[in-house]
Amino acid sequence: MRTRNVLVGSSLIALVAALGIAQQQLERTASAQSKAAVQAPRFEVDPMWPKPMPNHWLLGNTIGVGIDSRDHVYIIHRGATLEEKEVYASANPPASECCLPAPPVLEFDAEGNFVKGWGGPGAGYEWPASNHGITPDSKGNLWIGGNGASDNHILKFTRDGKFVKQFGFAWANSGSNDTWAFSRVAKVSLDEAANEAYVADGYGNKRVAVLDMETGKVKRFWGAYGNKPDDTNLGNYNPGAPPVQQFRNPVHCAEPSNDGNVYVCDRPNDRIQVFTKAGKFVKEAFVAKNTRGDGSVWDIAFSKDPQQKYMYMADGANEKIRVFDRESLTELTSFGDGGRQPGQFYAVHSIAVDSKGNLYTTETYRGQRLQKFVYKGLAPVTKQNQGTVWPTRTSTH
């Protein structure tokens, strides 16, 4: 990009900070009656959501969540990641009633009732070796990626599990500048008005790819800062080094916003980059820059107001949900902590918002849960890090 040299590095950080201060001052003026500088959406975990699944089913790495127009919650997980001591019922003969891997795709209603489960290999398509990401469209279909070594394709099913279409093929890819194949897709996000799908591509490629939703043809693609993607191995992330000019694997989300931008999770680089839908770099923000390994920017979702004023980010390395002012990319507050209790996370991987503004998260690794965080309205920010957000009025018995 032409302008990137002025935007990268400390000058960008200064710009983001300045924008943040401007935003805070704006909020101060706007809410004269409140002494608090900033308001942000507040959430509380619902510890008893979802309800237990039938059939002694367990979740493996839970690697995607999406909400449809009926506020039904779809998740995708990997039953094969459960250990034998967790799934004795799948031994032959069964070694216990408990337990079995649930089918890969699971649907819950807004109350947390289990509705339907399906998925896995079938005729006419290649089920991913390692499924990854699930996105409902408005017509009742679900879009599924995969990050296994052979997963270079995208699948589309009806929400009832009927195969519709496959884009790309397993085992076939030729790098980040290819116009028809993908490499280990993390997530598909949709701009249905434009009939376009934004592909976080992914664990193999280092790019955002935009598809025609009907034909699957790659219409355009780009790398970090809008650069031509380059698959050179960048080595491990080093927080002390200048920002690299390419994405690192995995490119973990690519979310179009209502105002015509695309927000990209450059996970191991601890940054979110914003582009126009044409791929022109707009801005970036770094998040917990000292996070090594998996990185901090795992997945994002926007708030449900028409302006999408807030952006929610799942940070599965630091086990938090971060709440941003979307326009300024200023982090307002965060919640969550590591652990296995309600409202805590182990590798919070995916995030989605329903029509009421409630948040849903899934955890991979050994977290292996779906959790719901109830939207409690806007509240003054009193803590940068809220920790575990339990219901305020509750008893433990």
Next chain:
Amino acid sequence: MKRTPIIALAVLALLTASGAAQGPPTYRVAPLWPQPLPEHYVLGSVTGVAVDAQDHVWVTHRGADSLEGNEKGMMATPKTSVLCCTAAPFILEFDTAGKLLSHFGGPGQGYQWPQSPGSLTVDAKGNVWVAGAGLEPAPAGGRGRATGSNANPDGPEPAARGRGADAAAAPAAGRGRGPAAPAGPPDAHVLKFARDGKFLLQIGTPGKMEGPDSQTTLNRPAAVAVDAGANEVFVADSGNHRVVVFNSETGAYKRHWGAYGEKPTAAGGGAYDPNAAPARQFRDVTCIEIAKDGMVYVCDRTSNRIQVFQKDGKFVKEGIVSKNTMGATVSGQFGVVSSWGSAWDIAFSSDPQQRYVFVADGHDKKVIILQRDTMAEVGGFGAGGRLPGQFLAVGSIAVDSRGNAYTGEQHHGKRVQKWTPASGR
């Protein structure tokens, strides 16, 4: 809040058949207990839960070696995260509301901290006893292990299993790995601390295992019970297939016995076969509890049974729990996985008669309630899973004076959960 009916519904779903008004106690989970830990502490595999005379809840766990790399980023060099997480101290004390009151544990002067703590207990004087249960697989020095027997089911697993599959393309630093066994001699001892963590007594020596006739050595003991009136400590000496009793102040040997009160052998009970006659030897002894009436209850986990003795070792009776639970029947990509039987730990109900025995069954991932006089199964709670009220490998249980139950989970469970009586019993 509409929480109460929601919880009640969930509890209904969780409870197994429990009889009518005269039946055993029914329980519902308290999903928000304990309170979040400070300092970004996370629990490893929980191997022991105990309640003291003040109804405080004591927990021990295996700490960092049972946590995977990507959940202890604050312990990595360099840190992969400055925010999450670090292993909690090995021994934690909570009040009944779930607030962390104190903690201690780890290596110190005058004693050898276990490679892997087993169960813990708090005696009437408030002293905290921890068994050094040891890691699996059985160390070479460990004699007489029956195939399929397993003193600590949460032993190290193949590294590939512990790695998060999502991390396929992530730098190695971020990958979770199966816990690595710390170096050092295998556990063969029990430790006694004051409740503030001051070391008081060690019985046995890591790496020194001299078989089931030894009066000074142990072999990966799993649990401890204390008879304060008699100044005696009863040790579930798992690797020696015996119960052994010492003076709880001096550590001096007093007596020991095997299954049915007979002389224990190094060979133990051998492989479990539900159709064979009950073994005359223990396979593994994973729990020991003394009832108010003076009876000593012992879990022979892989044998799916609980044996009851007088304090002098005279056999009284036994109860069988889920007889068909098999050991070492499951094999696959990662080799034979030990299956550990049904009777992992027990606790007595809080009524004066202690009418019920709660059995933590980490194999079937539930708590089974037995009627103590008949040892018949009369109820239970829990089911497999990671939600509140569900279990993975539930391996420890304790009950407080008000009837609340506390459970601890090994393997990937790594939780302590509180259960409250659901009715006004």
